[in-house]
Amino acid sequence: MYLRGKIWYSDYYDENGRRYRLSLHTESESIARMREARLTNYIRIHRVERKEILLWADFKRWYMRYIKTNMSVGTQYIHKLAIRRLEEYKAPYFLREITPELFLALIAFLQRNGKAGPAGRNRVLTALKSMMNTAEDFGKIGISQRWKLVKKDPSESDGRIEWHTVEELKALRGILEGDLLTAFYLGWEEGLRRGEIAYLQKTDYDPINHTISIQKRSNWKPKTKKSARIVPLRPESEKAIQASIRNAPADSPFVINIDGKRETAGYLSVDYIKKAQQELPHIHCFLHKLRHTFGSLLVQAGQPIKVVSDLMGHSNILQTEKYVHIPQKQFVAALESLPSIAHSK
Numbered sequence: 001m002y003l004r005g006k007i008w009y010s011d012y013y014d015e016n017g018r019r020y021r022l023s024l025h026t027e028s029e030s031i032a033r034m035r036e037a038r039l040t041n042y043i044r045i046h047r048v049e050r051k052e053i054l055l056w057a058d059f060k061r062w063y064m065r066y067i068k069t070n071m072s073v074g075t076q077y078i079h080k081l082a083i084r085r086l087e088e089y090k091a092p093y094f095l096r097e098i099t100p101e102l103f104l105a106l107i108a109f110l111q112r113n114g115k116a117g118p119a120g121r122n123r124v125l126t127a128l129k130s131m132m133n134t135a136e137d138f139g140k141i142g143i144s145q146r147w148k149l150v151k152k153d154p155s156e157s158d159g160r161i162e163w164h165t166v167e168e169l170k171a172l173r174g175i176l177e178g179d180l181l182t183a184f185y186l187g188w189e190e191g192l193r194r195g196e197i198a199y200l201q202k203t204d205y206d207p208i209n210h211t212i213s214i215q216k217r218s219n220w221k222p223k224t225k226k227s228a229r230i231v232p233l234r235p236e237s238e239k240a241i242q243a244s245i246r247n248a249p250a251d252s253p254f255v256i257n258i259d260g261k262r263e264t265a266g267y268l269s270v271d272y273i274k275k276a277q278q279e280l281p282h283i284h285c286f287l288h289k290l291r292h293t294f295g296s297l298l299v300q301a302g303q304p305i306k307v308v309s310d311l312m313g314h315s316n317i318l319q320t321e322k323y324v325h326i327p328q329k330q331f332v333a334a335l336e337s338l339p340s341i342a343h344s345k
Helices: 029-046 056-070 073-090 100-112 118-137 166-175 178-188 194-198 235-247 265-279 289-300 305-312 317-323 328-336
Strands: 002-004 007-013 019-023 211-214 229-232
Touching: 007 029, 019 056, 056 073, 056 118, 073 100, 073 118, 073 194, 100 118, 166 178, 166 265, 178 194, 178 235, 178 265, 178 289, 194 265, 229 305, 289 305, 289 317, 305 317
Parallel strands: none
Antiparallel strands: 002 007, 007 019, 211 229
């Protein structure tokens, strides 16, 4: 153990004389000795080499840089939230302490304490599994673990409808105003993602061609390459955008500015859900459901799925198929189109 600057480190030399250095993340010698003892004890119990051990704090710092470079802002938010939930339950000291068993205990903790619903718990689980798979891919952990054994919460699929009927859309239209109304139109009439709505800028609106453009920003980028696209505007959406731009603060480049302040995609969703639940508690609402509605209603109207896929900015039609939901009456109509072979007497 030695002091480098103000931080204590633990050193190890392998049989080839190569040095491996682990930060103990403290300026206190007493705390450093305690952590060094914990490290030594962990190595003894698990019979691993010191060079195979990575501290959680070191990995977390690396992973934050990794997701900033490789993930969209919305996905970064989900991963950061998942890490925060993990640390609320049990902050790991070693990366190897994160195991499938720990994930199962975490999900039970979230359910027991009402930290998230089934969908929220599954998002946390998916993000953390992705994090650990990345750790394995980059050789950060040195072992392969049984992540496939950790299953999603099946209660997320509770039979709820994943898209709005036209009647529900009319009801939502009646209670929304201002920027929430603009977000509503951009979701169901233009099929925009939550992040695309929140980070839409005034300059993205083209009043001559009646379009908006989804493009990369310094602090935000589209989810995929194909997500960068030009989206034609329907009249109601364009009116809503114009109203939001008129009411936006002069120094804000963004179209959506809830209460005169810049809002992130997460807060925009929260405000939308609160308003909908307050006025229409019988309708299950979340902002992304509008995008499902957009895709579903277009396909139900007979539009080719390739056209729908391009409008939604999907890189693969298979992804679009996940967003498309067919009503029961359409299944009935499909069966009725079969020829009859019954004999008449």
